Amino acid sequence: MYQFGALEGAMREKDMLWEIADYLKGHPNAAVVNLGCGLNMTGRTADNGTCRIYNLDFPDVIKSRNELIPAGEREENIACDLNDFSWMDQIDAGEGAVLYAAGVFHYFTTQQIKDMVIAMAGRFPGGRLVFDAVGKFGRDKLMKGTLKNMGMNDISGLFYVNDASELEGWSPKVKLMTKKSYMQGYYKLDDPNIKGIHRFLAKFCDNLAKMYVYQMEFTT
Numbered sequence: 001m002y003q004f005g006a007l008e009g010a011m012r013e014k015d016m017l018w019e020i021a022d023y024l025k026g027h028p029n030a031a032v033v034n035l036g037c038g039l040n041m042t043g044r045t046a047d048n049g050t051c052r053i054y055n056l057d058f059p060d061v062i063k064s065r066n067e068l069i070p071a072g073e074r075e076e077n078i079a080c081d082l083n084d085f086s087w088m089d090q091i092d093a094g095e096g097a098v099l100y101a102a103g104v105f106h107y108f109t110t111q112q113i114k115d116m117v118i119a120m121a122g123r124f125p126g127g128r129l130v131f132d133a134v135g136k137f138g139r140d141k142l143m144k145g146t147l148k149n150m151g152m153n154d155i156s157g158l159f160y161v162n163d164a165s166e167l168e169g170w171s172p173k174v175k176l177m178t179k180k181s182y183m184q185g186y187y188k189l190d191d192p193n194i195k196g197i198h199r200f201l202a203k204f205c206d207n208l209a210k211m212y213v214y215q216m217e218f219t220t
């Protein structure tokens with residue numbers, strides 16, 4: 001299971017990279033905004049040489065990040081609470097913005113996500129948001145232990161998506177474009193070296209845990 005967890009994290013990373021590269025094709029100078037970055041290096045891996053990279057997380061995480069991975073050229077580490085939307089003022093999105101949250105929205109309530117998405121749509125017209133989410137079963141059975149370990153005992157209001165229609169109608173400026181399976185939506189698991197148990201777990205994650213990557217566009 002631990003090995004599968006690591007592979008899952010790697011697939012999520014590849015999914016995000018696919019989405020960023022796709023957006024940068026049409027907006028080479030865009031802001032690439034990592035929401036809840038941790039020590040993740042996605043922005044640098046996705047760097048096309050002209051985009052601007054922003055890594056956002058809580059102040060203690062950014063402090064460690066600055067020590068371990070100081071910001072490079074065209075890169076900024078921003079200490080913030082994502083629920084305080086003043087971080088949006090620090091993003092130069094004049095030439096577009098692709099914002100992504102990998103393994104982050106599970107820690108927010110549905111209302112917090114809705115408020116943040118509506119605010120982002122207002123601030124970043126023409127932008128793209130990419131995030132992963134689990135369904136209710138995934139939240140209650142798979143995520144519960146992790147959330148409890150982080151002191152989040154009441155998980156009842158935390159964000160999950162059982163059906164993509166739950167993400168629609170939030171704002172006329174927000175359009176849900178794609179919903180792709182986390183493990184198999186972007187890349188086929190057809191390499192013969194992938195173990196049978198991992199293929200089985202990938203199907204389980206898609207069908208029961210409803211682990212998906214969602215892509216939204218913000219209208220201009």
Ligand SMILES: C[S@@+](CC[C@H](N)C(=O)[O-])C[C@H]1O[C@@H](n2cnc3c(N)ncnc32)[C@H](O)[C@@H]1O
Binds near residue numbers: 040103
């Ligand atoms: C599971 S980690 C994922 C890290 C990274 N995205 C990755 O894929 O490796 C979740 C991250 O979200 C950050 N986070 C959670 N809630 C946040 C908030 N309200 N504001 C800023 N960062 C937050 C945490 O500090 C943590 O670094």
